[in-house]
Amino acid sequence: MVDSCFRCGAELGAPPALCASCGAVQPFRADLSLYAVAGLPETYDLDVQTLRTQVLALQKGLHPDRFANAEPAARRYSLEWSTRLNEALAILRDPLRRADYLLQRQGVDALDERVKVADPELLMTQMTYRERLEDLAAARDLSGMEALRQEVDTAVTGVVQRLRGLLGVLPCVEPEAAGAALRELQFLDKLLGEIDRSEEHLQNA
Amino acid sequence: MAYSEKVIDHYEHPRNVGALDKDDSGVGTGMVGAPACGDVMRLQIRVNGQGIIEDAKFKTYGCGSAIASSSLVTEWVKGKTLDEAMAIKNSQIAEELELPPVKIHCSVLAEDAIKAAVEDYRKKQGGAPVAAQPEMAGAQAAH
Numbered sequence: 001m002v003d004s005c006f007r008c009g010a011e012l013g014a015p016p017a018l019c020a021s022c023g024a025v026q027p028f029r030a031d032l033s034l035y036a037v038a039g040l041p042e043t044y045d046l047d048v049q050t051l052r053t054q055v056l057a058l059q060k061g062l063h064p065d066r067f068a069n070a071e072p073a074a075r076r077y078s079l080e081w082s083t084r085l086n087e088a089l090a091i092l093r094d095p096l097r098r099a100d101y102l103l104q105r106q107g108v109d110a111l112d113e114r115v116k117v118a119d120p121e122l123l124m125t126q127m128t129y130r131e132r133l134e135d136l137a138a139a140r141d142l143s144g145m146e147a148l149r150q151e152v153d154t155a156v157t158g159v160v161q162r163l164r165g166l167l168g169v170l171p172c173v174e175p176e177a178a179g180a181a182l183r184e185l186q187f188l189d190k191l192l193g194e195i196d197r198s199e200e201h202l203q204n205a
Numbered sequence: 206m207a208y209s210e211k212v213i214d215h216y217e218h219p220r221n222v223g224a225l226d227k228d229d230s231g232v233g234t235g236m237v238g239a240p241a242c243g244d245v246m247r248l249q250i251r252v253n254g255q256g257i258i259e260d261a262k263f264k265t266y267g268c269g270s271a272i273a274s275s276s277l278v279t280e281w282v283k284g285k286t287l288d289e290a291m292a293i294k295n296s297q298i299a300e301e302l303e304l305p306p307v308k309i310h311c312s313v314l315a316e317d318a319i320k321a322a323v324e325d326y327r328k329k330q331g332g333a334p335v336a337a338q339p340e341m342a343g344a345q346a347a348h
């Protein structure tokens with residue numbers, strides 16, 4: 001399906017936000033996925049640098065300042081497009097949120113608060129990580145924290161690798177396994193945040 | 206997010222923080238995690254020969270509501286039977302601590318943790334899991 005400019009009828013590119021012929025900003029399309037808004041194919045394995053370059057270029061063309069003197073509708077469209085582009089960058093650049101987004105698109109909410117985590121090994125590992133961090137913080141051991149961070153980073157890389165495999169073909173045919181991997185990533189992500197906080201706390205003390 | 210005074214009290218003076226020996230046959234350990242936020246909780250009970258919970262400890266890496274919920278549950282379960290402990294509902298915890306709706310999953314964590322601890326204890330005792338008793342009114346007045 002090819003979209004055409006609402007004003008001049010010329011064919012629109014991807015995303016169908018600005019007309020290359022007449023320059024008109026097009027009515028916002030709430031039905032488009034974050035990928036489509038960024039003009040990228042829907043894949044988990046995406047290059048964050050490409051995403052950023054692409055979104056920044058689009059942001060430039062659609063920046064509300066450029067339409068400050070335009071008709072109210074065009075002003076509104078440009079604001080809607082650029083708000084959505086911000087969202088696309090924030091979500092798609094993050095391996096955790098990107099996986100969550102793709103799974104949600106196929107109706108799987110793996111991080112829903114009603115989901116029970118039934119993997120005792122995972123819980124044990126996470127509990128042990130947190131206890132180690134607590135002990136390191138109490139001992140004011142910054143280099144120990146760095147070592148822990150590297151260990152957790154390696155674990156994150158492993159899980160993202162698994163997600164790449166599971167989400168390599170979409171829609172994912174093993175949503176259970178992908179959901180479990182996503183939850184593991186969520187725990188690791190929280191842990192990394194806690195390591196940051198503890199380090200900052202030590203450095204500022 | 207404004208916490209109720211009760212949450213702040215438990216947060217600042219958590220009761221029963223710590224660990225029991227998880228390899229002890231009289232100890233049940235429950236470990237749970239919240240996928241919504243990535244937080245984790247461990248709750249343990251020590252059960253005496255009469256099947257009464259005589260000690261409880263917890264360790265929670267999570268928000269104030271989760272810490273308060275687990276702290277409260279360790280207080281509640283002491284002196285209770287296993288079935289009474291199993292009957293504790295997150296809604297009772299949320300009500301007691303006046304948790305706002307967005308923080309409900311944090312009290313659910315504490316409910317799941319005590320259930321997991323009881324189940325772990327029962328499994329260790331080797332017996333077939335005791336059939337779940339009908340909800341006991343006793344648990345309501347539990348503090």
Ligand code: FES
Binds near residue numbers: 243244267268271314
């Ligand atoms: S926000 Fe994570 S347990 Fe409350």
Ligand SMILES: [Zn+2]
Binds near residue numbers: 005007009019021022
């Ligand atoms: Zn046009």
